[in-house]
Amino acid sequence: MNLDLWLTGFIDGEGCFQIESYSGRLKPSFTIGLAVYDAKVLHEARNALGHGTVREWLTPPNERPPHVQWVVRSKAGCQALVDHLHKYPLRTIKHHDFEIWKQAVELHKCVSTGGDPVSRPSNAATWEQMGQLRVRLMSERHGA
Numbered sequence: 001m002n003l004d005l006w007l008t009g010f011i012d013g014e015g016c017f018q019i020e021s022y023s024g025r026l027k028p029s030f031t032i033g034l035a036v037y038d039a040k041v042l043h044e045a046r047n048a049l050g051h052g053t054v055r056e057w058l059t060p061p062n063e064r065p066p067h068v069q070w071v072v073r074s075k076a077g078c079q080a081l082v083d084h085l086h087k088y089p090l091r092t093i094k095h096h097d098f099e100i101w102k103q104a105v106e107l108h109k110c111v112s113t114g115g116d117p118v119s120r121p122s123n124a125a126t127w128e129q130m131g132q133l134r135v136r137l138m139s140e141r142h143g144a
Contacts, residue, residue, distance in 0.1 A: 051077030
């Protein structure tokens with residue numbers, strides 16, 4: 001089995017591209033969540049890309065069943081995902097979400113880290129653009 005093609009198909013079916021507020025800053029992230037009994041599949045996906053974290057979430061019995069989530073947040077991990085999906089493109093309407101998210105990944109690479117992110121003039125415009133992309137991604141979401 002070609003793991004690269006499998007990974008793209010898995011992302012097409014289950015992936016979620018996001019721009020989230022994390023520690024007071026906007027940054028791109030990617031997640032796939034599954035029932036806990038499918039954890040092995042998420043570990044395989046994580047290993048295929050070489051980035052991200054797989055976490056198990058336990059919930060009270062009367063709420064959502066236990067689930068597991070693969071999360072990619074690092075700049076290197078998000079770029080690896082962009083590179084992978086450039087080489088092995090998405091085939092569903094989720095490609096639209098990816099195109100917006102990919103712009104956020106590019107912007108995030110340009111942001112200086114440390115201190116107050118909005119205080120630097122070079123970052124202020126970038127954060128504003130990131131916020132606009134977040135609104136677009138949330139309002140134009142096709143793959144959710």
